Amino acid sequence: MSRRRTAAVLVTGSEILLGRTQDRNSGTLARSLDAHGVRLERVVAVDDREEHLRAALDGLLADGYDLICTSGGLGPTHDDRTVAIVADATGRELVLDEPVLAEITEIVTGYAAQRGVPVERLLPGARKQAMVPAGAHVLSPSGTAPGVIVPGATTIVVLPGPPTELADVWGRALAHPALAEILGAQLERRILRIWSTPESTVARAFDQLGGDDHGTETSICATRLEVEVVVRFPADAREAGNRLADGLVAEFGDAVYAQDDRPVEQRVVETLIERELTIGTAESCTAGMIAARLGSVAGASATLRGGIVAYANDVKTTEVGVPAALIAEHGAVSAEVAVALAEGVRARLGCDIGIGVTGVAGPSGGSEAKPVGLVHVAVVGPKGAVETLERRFPGDREAVRTNSATAALHLVRLLLADDAIRA
Amino acid sequence: MSRRRTAAVLVTGSEILLGRTQDRNSGTLARSLDAHGVRLERVVAVDDREEHLRAALDGLLADGYDLICTSGGLGPTHDDRTVAIVADATGRELVLDEPVLAEITEIVTGYAAQRGVPVERLLPGARKQAMVPAGAHVLSPSGTAPGVIVPGATTIVVLPGPPTELADVWGRALAHPALAEILGAQLERRILRIWSTPESTVARAFDQLGGDDHGTETSICATRLEVEVVVRFPADAREAGNRLADGLVAEFGDAVYAQDDRPVEQRVVETLIERELTIGTAESCTAGMIAARLGSVAGASATLRGGIVAYANDVKTTEVGVPAALIAEHGAVSAEVAVALAEGVRARLGCDIGIGVTGVAGPSGGSEAKPVGLVHVAVVGPKGAVETLERRFPGDREAVRTNSATAALHLVRLLLADDAIRA
Numbered sequence: 001m002s003r004r005r006t007a008a009v010l011v012t013g014s015e016i017l018l019g020r021t022q023d024r025n026s027g028t029l030a031r032s033l034d035a036h037g038v039r040l041e042r043v044v045a046v047d048d049r050e051e052h053l054r055a056a057l058d059g060l061l062a063d064g065y066d067l068i069c070t071s072g073g074l075g076p077t078h079d080d081r082t083v084a085i086v087a088d089a090t091g092r093e094l095v096l097d098e099p100v101l102a103e104i105t106e107i108v109t110g111y112a113a114q115r116g117v118p119v120e121r122l123l124p125g126a127r128k129q130a131m132v133p134a135g136a137h138v139l140s141p142s143g144t145a146p147g148v149i150v151p152g153a154t155t156i157v158v159l160p161g162p163p164t165e166l167a168d169v170w171g172r173a174l175a176h177p178a179l180a181e182i183l184g185a186q187l188e189r190r191i192l193r194i195w196s197t198p199e200s201t202v203a204r205a206f207d208q209l210g211g212d213d214h215g216t217e218t219s220i221c222a223t224r225l226e227v228e229v230v231v232r233f234p235a236d237a238r239e240a241g242n243r244l245a246d247g248l249v250a251e252f253g254d255a256v257y258a259q260d261d262r263p264v265e266q267r268v269v270e271t272l273i274e275r276e277l278t279i280g281t282a283e284s285c286t287a288g289m290i291a292a293r294l295g296s297v298a299g300a301s302a303t304l305r306g307g308i309v310a311y312a313n314d315v316k317t318t319e320v321g322v323p324a325a326l327i328a329e330h331g332a333v334s335a336e337v338a339v340a341l342a343e344g345v346r347a348r349l350g351c352d353i354g355i356g357v358t359g360v361a362g363p364s365g366g367s368e369a370k371p372v373g374l375v376h377v378a379v380v381g382p383k384g385a386v387e388t389l390e391r392r393f394p395g396d397r398e399a400v401r402t403n404s405a406t407a408a409l410h411l412v413r414l415l416l417a418d419d420a421i422r423a
Numbered sequence: 424m425s426r427r428r429t430a431a432v433l434v435t436g437s438e439i440l441l442g443r444t445q446d447r448n449s450g451t452l453a454r455s456l457d458a459h460g461v462r463l464e465r466v467v468a469v470d471d472r473e474e475h476l477r478a479a480l481d482g483l484l485a486d487g488y489d490l491i492c493t494s495g496g497l498g499p500t501h502d503d504r505t506v507a508i509v510a511d512a513t514g515r516e517l518v519l520d521e522p523v524l525a526e527i528t529e530i531v532t533g534y535a536a537q538r539g540v541p542v543e544r545l546l547p548g549a550r551k552q553a554m555v556p557a558g559a560h561v562l563s564p565s566g567t568a569p570g571v572i573v574p575g576a577t578t579i580v581v582l583p584g585p586p587t588e589l590a591d592v593w594g595r596a597l598a599h600p601a602l603a604e605i606l607g608a609q610l611e612r613r614i615l616r617i618w619s620t621p622e623s624t625v626a627r628a629f630d631q632l633g634g635d636d637h638g639t640e641t642s643i644c645a646t647r648l649e650v651e652v653v654v655r656f657p658a659d660a661r662e663a664g665n666r667l668a669d670g671l672v673a674e675f676g677d678a679v680y681a682q683d684d685r686p687v688e689q690r691v692v693e694t695l696i697e698r699e700l701t702i703g704t705a706e707s708c709t710a711g712m713i714a715a716r717l718g719s720v721a722g723a724s725a726t727l728r729g730g731i732v733a734y735a736n737d738v739k740t741t742e743v744g745v746p747a748a749l750i751a752e753h754g755a756v757s758a759e760v761a762v763a764l765a766e767g768v769r770a771r772l773g774c775d776i777g778i779g780v781t782g783v784a785g786p787s788g789g790s791e792a793k794p795v796g797l798v799h800v801a802v803v804g805p806k807g808a809v810e811t812l813e814r815r816f817p818g819d820r821e822a823v824r825t826n827s828a829t830a831a832l833h834l835v836r837l838l839l840a841d842d843a844i845r846a
Contacts, residue, residue: 015644017463019453020651022445026468030442040440041475045449045466048642052464059482077626077643117621125623143817162645164818198540200548203500219471220500221438222585228443281711281732287718288704288711291732295710298786298820300734306742307732309704309714315729315772319742349738363721395587397721 005038005182007067008060012082013161014047016072025071025159025166032170037184038067048073050081057089061154067182068154069170072161074145076125083148086158087133090150094131100138100146101130107144137178142168149178187217188238190245192229193258195410202227202248209247214240224406226257257413264409265293271416272303277352277382279412281307282320282345284332285359285375289405305349310341320344331370333358335388338376346380353381353415355408361397375404379411385418387411428461428605430490431483435505436584437470439495448494448582448589455593460607461490471496473504480512484577490605491577492593495584497568499548506571509581510556513573517554523561523569524553530567560601565591572601610640612655613668616681618648618833625650625671632670637663647829649680680836687832688716694839695726700775700805702835704730705743705768707755708782708798712828728772733764743767754793756781758811761799769803776804776838778831784820798827802834808841810834 009029015021026043033040044060046052053073060068073082087094104126112119125144132138132148139147145160147169157173159166173179194202199222206229212218215237221228229248233241249256258267272279281291291307294300310316313332317324321344322337330336341356359375366372373393380386389411393403432452438444449466456463467483469475476496483491496505510517527549535542548567555561555571562570568583570592580596582589596602617625622645629652635641638660644651652671656664672679681690695702704714714730717723733739736755740747744767745760753759764779782798789795796816803809812834816826 013644014640014642015646015651015653016450017453017466018457018642018653019450019455019463020642020653021644021646022447022450024445027439027442027445030440032442034441040442041470042479043440043466043468047464056465075626075645076623077629111621115619115621117624121627122621122623125626164822167819196538198534198538198545200499200545201540203498203548204544206500217437219437219441219443221436221444222498223438223444228438230438230441230443283711285718286715287723287727288706288714288730288732289718291711291734292709292715292824295708295712295732295734295784296821296824300710301788304710304732305735306738307711307734308742309711309718309727309730309732311714311718311724311730312728312772319729319731319772349735349742361718365724398719399587401715401719 005066005184007033007038007040007069008042008044008063008065009040010056010060010068010070011043011045012048012053012070012073013045016045017047023071024163025161028163028167029069029071029170032174035186036174037186038182041065048081050085053081053085054089057085061089065154067157069157069159071159071166074129074158074160076122076128076144082158083132086150086156090133090152090156092133092135092150095134096127097130097132097138097146100132100140101127103140104129104144104146107141137176139169139172139176141165147173149173149176151178155179155182187232187234188241189230189232190241191259191261192245192248192256194227194229194252194255195257196225197227197252197255199227202229202252205248205251206244209244216241216244218244225403225410257410264406264413266297268409268412268416269294269297269300269303272353273299275416278303278305278350279353279355280305280345280349280351281355282341283307283309283355283357284311284316284341285361286357286401286405286408287311289401290355290357290408293405293409305351308345308348316341320348333360333370333374333376335376335378335390338378339380339386339388342378342380353379353412355379355412357404357408359400359404361400363397373400375400375407377404377408377411379408379415381415385415387415428489428607430456430461430463430492431465431467431486431488432463433479433483433491433493434466434468435471435476435493435496436468439468440470446494447586448584451586451590452492452494452593455597458609459597460609461605464488471504473508476504477508477512480508484512488577490580492580492582494582494589497552497581497583499545499551499567505581506555509573509579513556513575513579515556515558515573518557519550520553520555520561520569523555523563524550526563527552527567527569530564560599562592562595562599564588570596572596572599574601578602578605610655610657611661611664612653613664614682614684615652615654615668615671615679617650617652617675617678618680620650620675620678622650625652625675628671628674632667639664639667641667648826648833680833687829687836689720691832691835691839692717692720692723692726694836695776696722698839701726701728701773702776702778703728703768703772703774704778705764706730706732706778706780707734707739707764708784709780709824709828709831710734712824713778713780713831716828716832728774731768731771739764743771756783756793756797756799758799758801758813761801762803762809762811765801765803776802776835778802778835780827780831782823782827784823786820796823798823798830800827800831800834802831802838804838808838810838
């Protein structure tokens with residue numbers, strides 16, 4: 001096998017260093033580089049100051065990566081300096097690229113017309129964005145900022161900061177001949193996603209199976225109520241990689257709920273569509289998060305009929321048919337109400353499967369009997385199939401709600417795995 | 424004014440470099456450091472390989488920051504090496520901290536009992552997590568991993584990776600005397616959030632007002648349909664900072680919709696509560712995202728009655744009362760149906776304000792007349808007040824849905840600004 005190529009990502013943006021916006025681009029690039037056999041070794045984020053960006057770029061150039069991808073700093077504003085700094089660091093002049101200027105001008109002209117802004121205001125920015133290092137390959141813009149590929153001992157790919165623009169322009173870079181030598185053969189990998197098992201238990205099993213001693217690279221990551229194990233290996237370590245992965249599957253059995261990348265909502269939606277089952281939600285504390293996650297999957301309309309966000313108690317009664325007496329007797333946060341929500345929405349929307357969630361998201365509203373973080377989830381399916389879960393989630397309001405939604409989606413998965421509901 | 428202290432954040436985790444999980448901790452630390460007058464100059468992320476983490480740490484130590492915060496690599500698993508590497512890089516032995524071992528043992532014992540796992544399996548991990556650099560200050564764990572503060576010319580604060588744990592343990596670090604010398608006076612700042620204005624227009628106004636020539640530091644960031652400007656300044660540049668911010672307010676008038684940090688959903692919920700108005704949602708393409716964002720605000724139950732996710736057309740009719748004939752005539756994605764959704768949910772749930780959203784989220788389902796990204800939003804309030812918006816959003820399914828939800832929340836804000844609906 002040829003040498004693995006290495007890469008670094010340099011993210012620029014004062015707003016990131018101030019914590020005012022979150023970098024999503026390094027993750028996009030990380031996944032793509034991994035898929036193309038390139039090892040991402042470092043991500044550096046700096047603010048927009050010229051000296052900071054330059055120092056970081058010089059440092060990464062000195063490290064000798066095969067590829068550096070930069071994200072951000074291509075806009076029309078005063079603090080967008082990436083292209084000029086890359087040109088300077090690689091000893092190239094900045095030159096106006098007429099074809100891309102024409103492209104950008106057309107884009108901003110349309111934008112100005114749509115928004116009722118005089119186009120003259122946008123033209124200086126367009127011209128600034130069309131300046132590229134001499135000899136660089138220009139990648140057409142997705143928004144108004146083109147990307148550039150600067151060839152050299154280290155190839156530099158300069159990409160715009162807005163995430164959808166970056167993804168588009170990076171897609172063009174991947175197809176460009178200038179990157180052909182860097183993008184290599186994909187490592188093989190086995191993904192295991194293990195539900196409701198402590199990370200330390202998984203780590204212990206990994207160690208007992210011999211760990212990464214035979215040419216594999218494994219990451220173990222606890223996130224969203226699951227532990228994700230990725231065993232990565234070159235073709236010549238395939239046997240070791242499969243032995244390790246199969247050993248973990250044998251150890252954890254049914255808790256290994258997935259061996260691929262799809263998020264739980266995607267698995268659930270795809271299974272529902274495949275089985276021609278419909279679903280609906282009745283959510284209290286999650287207030288629509290579960291429906292929104294189901295709806296995030298392309299094609300969800302074939303299974304998701306809808307949902308009720310039943311935040312106020314009387315809405316639980318009038319819109320989902322939860323008896324007011326049941327709420328009075330057990331409280332809104334109770335297993336009984338969770339089941340009634342699931343059954344109610346199933347009947348109300350005429351779905352095969354209903355989800356009900358109720359809990360105390362906090363920070364206030366908790367009591368000794370029903371503390372913040374207490375959540376009841378119920379999933380009701382055909383033929384009387386029911387899955388329920390009571391958990392007390394740690395963390396803040398957002399963590400409680402997100403984990404509740406994730407748990408509900410897993411309950412649907414468990415219900416779908418139940419042979420009893422199959423036709 | 425004394426010298427601004429500087430900081431770097433070092434994030435470790437192969438799962439981040441592989442793009443399998445997203446780093447949220449650097450943002451948490453960035454906002455906190457900014458609030459304490461410390462200038463975060465660099466964020467570096469590396470995988471869990473000892474040599475990569477060590478090289479990054481050595482590089483940051485050589486850069487001479489006053490403070491380095493590390494995130495991650497404190498778990499009980501084989502690839503968690505941060506504490507040992509920090510000890511080595513600072514020439515300290517690793518020693519067992521008995522008090523924190525007792526703390527961790529108590530935590531994992533409770534955890535094991537709750538989950539039905541033999542505690543013996545967790546004890547080796549607990550012992551590993553209780554090893555700290557000699558002479559370091561130990562910060563009690565939030566999960567099972569304690570933090571440590573290693574004093575020196577550069578103070579190093581070692582923090583756990585799980586976001587809620589990091590936030591907790593960092594809170595303890597902030598209160599620790601060992602950081603007292605580093606945390607300084609807060610910079611003053613003016614925040615302006617400008618709705619629906621091109622970033623380049625804002626940048627041009629900024630430049631015409633003289634830019635950062637008088638001791639201010641300004642960031643201009645376009646995100647979520649808005650441009651956020653933060654003008655930051657020390658006390659001795661207060662006049663220049665206010666002149667700049669006031670100049671932008673004068674230039675953009677009502678488009679400057681906020682001068683603080685609160686997300687639009689928080690502003691909306693707080694205003695609704697203050698005016699004793701209730702709200703409900705009827706969502707098609709966003710499938711619960713708007714309700715979920717309203718529900719993300721602590722105390723939302725005082726205004727959010729609930730919502731209907733009306734994904735299937737017949738659910739729009741049966742649950743929200745949108746006439747089937749209206750859908751047949753105009754199509755589900757139409758201004759008429761958006762208004763009918765908003766009016767319908769307002770009547771159905773007995774709210775003061777109803778939100779209706781319908782659109783083509785994609786990737787399929789678009790047509791020439793109704794392309795992917797086309798979204799209609801309507802907000803209906805008391806006294807016949809209505810706000811509507813038709814937009815074609817660029818980007819993928821997630822971008823279309825997220826922007827639709829943001830636009831809907833802004834429409835509520837605009838409706839609330841309308842004097843006509845005030846009592």
